[in-house]
Amino acid sequence: MGQKIVYVVTVHKKAVLNQRIRKLLMLREYFTRMVLVCGGDETVYDDDVWEIRHAINPTGVLRKLGLEPLKGTIDNWLYFPSPQVLFVKAVQRALSRAIRRQLSEGAEVTVVTCVPNHALGLLGLALKKEFPNLRWVMDWQDLWSHDPYYMMRIPLLYRGRLLRTERQILESCDMNVTTNPYAAEVLERQYEVPSERVTSIYHPFGDDEDANANEPVRRCTAGNRVRIAFLGSLFKPPKVPGDKVLDALRYVRQKGVDIELELFGNAPQGYEEKLAAAGVSQHGFIEGKEIILRLRRSDFQLLVLEDLPSCRIIMHAKLPQYLLAGKPIIAIAPRPSAVADIVQETGSGYVIPAQQDWGVELHRLLADYLAGTELPERNEKAVQQFNWNNLAPRWLEIL
Numbered sequence: 001m002g003q004k005i006v007y008v009v010t011v012h013k014k015a016v017l018n019q020r021i022r023k024l025l026m027l028r029e030y031f032t033r034m035v036l037v038c039g040g041d042e043t044v045y046d047d048d049v050w051e052i053r054h055a056i057n058p059t060g061v062l063r064k065l066g067l068e069p070l071k072g073t074i075d076n077w078l079y080f081p082s083p084q085v086l087f088v089k090a091v092q093r094a095l096s097r098a099i100r101r102q103l104s105e106g107a108e109v110t111v112v113t114c115v116p117n118h119a120l121g122l123l124g125l126a127l128k129k130e131f132p133n134l135r136w137v138m139d140w141q142d143l144w145s146h147d148p149y150y151m152m153r154i155p156l157l158y159r160g161r162l163l164r165t166e167r168q169i170l171e172s173c174d175m176n177v178t179t180n181p182y183a184a185e186v187l188e189r190q191y192e193v194p195s196e197r198v199t200s201i202y203h204p205f206g207d208d209e210d211a212n213a214n215e216p217v218r219r220c221t222a223g224n225r226v227r228i229a230f231l232g233s234l235f236k237p238p239k240v241p242g243d244k245v246l247d248a249l250r251y252v253r254q255k256g257v258d259i260e261l262e263l264f265g266n267a268p269q270g271y272e273e274k275l276a277a278a279g280v281s282q283h284g285f286i287e288g289k290e291i292i293l294r295l296r297r298s299d300f301q302l303l304v305l306e307d308l309p310s311c312r313i314i315m316h317a318k319l320p321q322y323l324l325a326g327k328p329i330i331a332i333a334p335r336p337s338a339v340a341d342i343v344q345e346t347g348s349g350y351v352i353p354a355q356q357d358w359g360v361e362l363h364r365l366l367a368d369y370l371a372g373t374e375l376p377e378r379n380e381k382a383v384q385q386f387n388w389n390n391l392a393p394r395w396l397e398i399l
Contacts, residue, residue: 003032003107005096005399009123010114011084015047018317019116020141021386023204030368032107036099037091045094053092055086068266076155081162084119092126096140110135111397121169128172137398139171141203141317145155146186147310149239167191175398177399180338181201182313195342201395205320216258225258226366230332232265238312239311240304243266244358245332249278251359257366262298264291295325299369300349303331303339307354310336321387323348328375330365332358 008104010021014036021036028034028048033169040051059071059078075083099109111127112132113120121144144155144166145151154162170176170191176198178184184200187193198280235242243370252259261280275282286294305311315338322329329349333339340351352361369375384390 003102003105004110005102005107006034006110006112007032007037008093008114008384009037009091009120010211011039011087011117011120013041014051015103019205019320020102020139020203020317023206024112024395025393026388027392027399031399033205037095039087043090051086052092053083054091055090057083059083076153077157080158081122081154081165082117082119082132084117085122088119088123088126091266092123094125095127095246096130099127103131108135110137112137112139112399114139114141115144116142116150118150121165125165125168135175136173137175137177138169140179140183140187141179143178143183143313144309146190146313147239148308149236149310175199177201177398178313179315180342182338183315186313199394199398201391203315203317203320204292204391205324205386206388219353224256224370226300226369227259227260227262227298228300228302229295229327230260230302231295231321232306232316234263234265234304235268237306239308239314242308243274244306245280245302245304246274246280248358248362249280252363252366253279253364255359255367257363257370259359259366261288261302262293262294269317278356291367292321292325295322296327298327300323300330303311303329303333303343305331305333305337305339305354307334311339311354314338315342323383323386326378330362332362346382347365347376348383 003181008021010017011247025036033049035050037050037052040053042051043053044051045224061075063071066196079085095111102109111124113124115121115138121138124138127134142150145163151159170187174197176187176193178187178198178200179202181200183393184198188195188200233240234245249259249261259279261278263280263282264286267275267282303319305314312334318340319339323346329343330352331339331343331349332352334353335351335353343349343351350365351367352358
């Protein structure tokens with residue numbers, strides 16, 4: 001059997017990889033070599049990790065002068081689809097040299113590009129053009145033009161180019177991996193990608209993340225107090241409208257429920273008073289097993305997606321961590337949608353249809369909870385669909 005070499009490419013730094021990529025790297029033992037190619041402060045080539053420094057961006061001087069908004073505007077017009085193309089060019093040079101040598105030695109080489117950042121699609125296009133025998137897998141953790149959060153970042157002048165580039169990516173890569181069947185269906189039906197080149201693999205959780213699997217999941221509420229945890233970015237419009245969440249929280253507090261939202265993530269600067277008035281406490285990002293323990297100290301875990309077509313096909317990367325933590329999930333999401341289906345099928349919580357009034361529905365749910373209504377019955381077999389042990393074979397089939 002010849003050598004099998006896999007490169008997993010992401011723009012992010014090694015210290016902040018998401019669970020999907022961390023788990024994927026656990027498959028190293030099945031290949032001759034699996035290399036993580038990621039961003040770094042300096043360029044370092046180790047056997048298993050290549051940290052690539054971005055090429056110098058001349059507009060960086062504007063940040064030093066305190067002109068960050070101007071820098072962002074110039075970058076949008078200067079670089080397509082984003083300044084991450086500077087990283088792509090640096091990675092392309094390094095990978096091109098290595099892949100040329102390995103293919104000449106008879107190795108089978110696969111490159112997995114993990115997007116966003118969608119500029120990595122240009123890397124795959126360039127490498128596939130240079131090496132037609134290369135196997136290229138696009139891991140669409142978020143689709144591109146289908147999601148207004150990404151589409152609207154591109155200047156109007158470049159949106160036609162985005163659509164053409166996206167079409168080239170979909171036609172050129174050997175496999176398109178999505179996070180759920182809803183997204184896979186969009187690629188097949190709306191973008192007309194052949195079904196044999198589309199699949200879905202859920203975001204995973206792993207038993208190794210569980211800091212205390214035997215800790216009982218119980219009610220934490222004392223009196224009229226309800227503590228809800230939110231992991232990630234609360235303000236990510238249009239798909240996660242943070243201000244609308246704050247309005248719902250204020251409504252619930254006005255109705256007499258002592259609600260606190262624990263935010264394990266970030267919020268825009270200058271929002272301190274708004275957050276406090278809505279009962280939000282900020283804790284910053286917490287990684288690893290510690291976040292599972294912190295989530296378990298809450299009464300509920302919150303997911304939010306606006307009523308948009310793009311939000312029907314999103315699977316939150318934090319959803320598996322919520323499932324692992326085990327506390328009831330409150331999912332404000334379109335119905336039907338991937339998130340709504342998962343929460344319902346796993347019996348892991350409640351769905352508030354995003355089409356309804358968030359404040360009114362949240363208050364009704366919490367009032368029932370405080371009155372002693374039984375929590376949903378969790379379907380452990382359905383939950384285990386998201387265990388890495390059950391998802392790893394799917395990745396091995398592709399790679």
